[in-house]
Amino acid sequence: MKHRLKMWARDAWARVVARTFVGRITNRRVPRRLTILTGHCVTSDELNGFLPGDMKIRRETLKALLERVRRDCDLVTVSEGLRRLESGEPGRSMVALTMDDGYKDNRTALLPLLRELDAPATIYVESRPLDGGPVNWSHTYFAILARATPEDLVRGYLEHSRDEATRAKLTAVLATGDRLVYRLKRVLKYEADAADRDRALDAVLAALGEDAAAPLRTLYMSWDDARALAEAGVELGGHTVSHEVLSTLSADEQRREVADGRAAMRRELGVDPVSFAYPFGRAWDWNEDSVAACRDAGFASAATTHAGTNLRGVDRMRLKRWMLDDDVDVDRLVCEARGGYEWLRRFGVDLSE
Ligand SMILES: [Zn+2]
Known part of the structure; x- marks a missing residue:
């Protein structure tokens, strides 16, 4: 509830600063x-x-x-x-x-x-x-997912990886079926052995055919x-x-x-x-x-x-x-650029994150 209230205040303040004269004042007052x-x-x-x-x-x-x-x-x-x-x-x-x-x-x-x-x-x-x-492994990951499901990706990974701990973690994430693209990537990013991961992902991508890797080259x-x-x-x-x-x-x-x-x-x-x-x-x-x-x-x-x-x-x-990104909240960004959030920080209120 507290979090939702903060988000509401953050967005409401952004509208005021971005769209009204208040933003001209904060822009002048904040260094x-x-x-x-x-x-x-x-x-x-x-x-x-x-x-x-x-x-x-x-x-x-x-x-x-x-x-x-x-x-x-x-x-x-x-x-x-x-x-x-x-x-x-x-x-x-x-x-x-x-x-x-x-x-x-x-x-x-x-x-x-x-x-x-x-x-x-x-x-x-x-x-x-x-x-x-x-290219960095995360791009290989998305190139695979352009052609295959997260289930296929994990199946291929298990075949090619020798990193037991990561194999077990990926299998456990897959079993939950929840936000797979994000959560599988997190395991690969922070917990996998880097060399093993890079090799396994390359092998999974290669198995999808010659042109699956084409987007990575350009x-x-x-x-x-x-x-x-x-x-x-x-x-x-x-x-x-x-x-x-x-x-x-x-x-x-x-x-x-x-x-x-x-x-x-x-x-x-x-x-x-x-x-x-x-x-x-x-x-x-x-x-x-x-x-x-x-x-x-x-x-x-x-x-x-x-x-x-x-x-x-x-x-x-x-x-x-x-x-x-494309969903950027322009009012919030303009609020920050006009000093709106910084002005509040002077009173100990940090709404920006
Ligand atoms: Zn970067």
């Missing part, structure tokens, strides 16, 4: 801020049709959103937004659009939109798929695409080599993931990226070793996927971001 939006793909059926809806936003939705926030805020890259915040110079608050991973549609669908709006963005890329290496951009984006003014940031959950790795493995991804960007793009985003980005997906790995590699900021806005003096290694 200059950088609100960072984060998505993955711009919906493009031939490229990302098999990915789940929460990884995609339609071009029209994104366009309307950027045009709306631009009425109150300047659109910036993450590094430019942080520079302006720390400079202390007066000016409008800012919104930075970020996209994670480095999907092909960022070149084919997002870039034309950015050009049309004359808007900047920051894209955080994983180096391994751009180097032509395998899912990510190339380094040429990345260079074209950089030339158009898009900031490219780091996102590790292979998108593992950093908190599940040793400190040394984390250092390699972070630093080698950055080195690949330097090699291919000729510049040192300064912005980074933690893969998956929730508080349990990274730890103090991840923060140290980013700092030591030379990154000046690192972004999470926890909601909120960023004020001057923010911990740059723990930036907050708003997740975007």
Whole structure:
């Protein structure tokens, strides 16, 4: 009940701040801020049709959103937004659009939109798929589910995996029949032996036929695409080599993931990226070793996927971001960008998460 009341208050306050003069007042009263939006793909059926809806936003939705926030805020890259915040110079608050991973549609669908709006963005890329290496296992998982049921996926997994504990957990989840796609993925993400999982999923996908893997080969951009984006003014940031959950790795493995991804960007793009985003980005997906790995590699900021806005003096290694997909609640996002939730936080009320 308490939770429902909080959600009601959060949404009601969002309507007031986003749609009335109250938002103009909070925008003036709350200090200059950088609100960072984060998505993955711009919906493009031939490229990302098999990915789940929460990884995609339609071009029209994104366009309307950027045009709306631009009425109150300047659109910036993450590094430019942080520079302006720390400079202390007066000016409008800012919104930075970020996209994670480095999907092909960022070149084919997002870039034309950015050009049309004359808007900047920051894209955080994983180096391994751009180097032509395998994509992260979660994409293999969804490519399988585009062709097979969760039951078939588990049956195939049991055949190919030697990880007894994970086999037992998947079997137990399957028996409940409840939210299978989400819960099976969670087991694979946090509990499975990574090497065994990757091998088993590859085998299950291969068993579905030659063309089942085709969507994975066109899912990510190339380094040429990345260079074209950089030339158009898009900031490219780091996102590790292979998108593992950093908190599940040793400190040394984390250092390699972070630093080698950055080195690949330097090699291919000729510049040192300064912005980074933690893969998956929730508080349990990274730890103090991840923060140290980013700092030591030379990154000046690192972004999470926890909601909120960023004020001057923010911990740059723990930036907050708003997740975007087609179901994004525009009023809530505008409320955050206009300082509505931050104004309440000053009274000890945090409604944003
Ligand atoms: Zn990612």
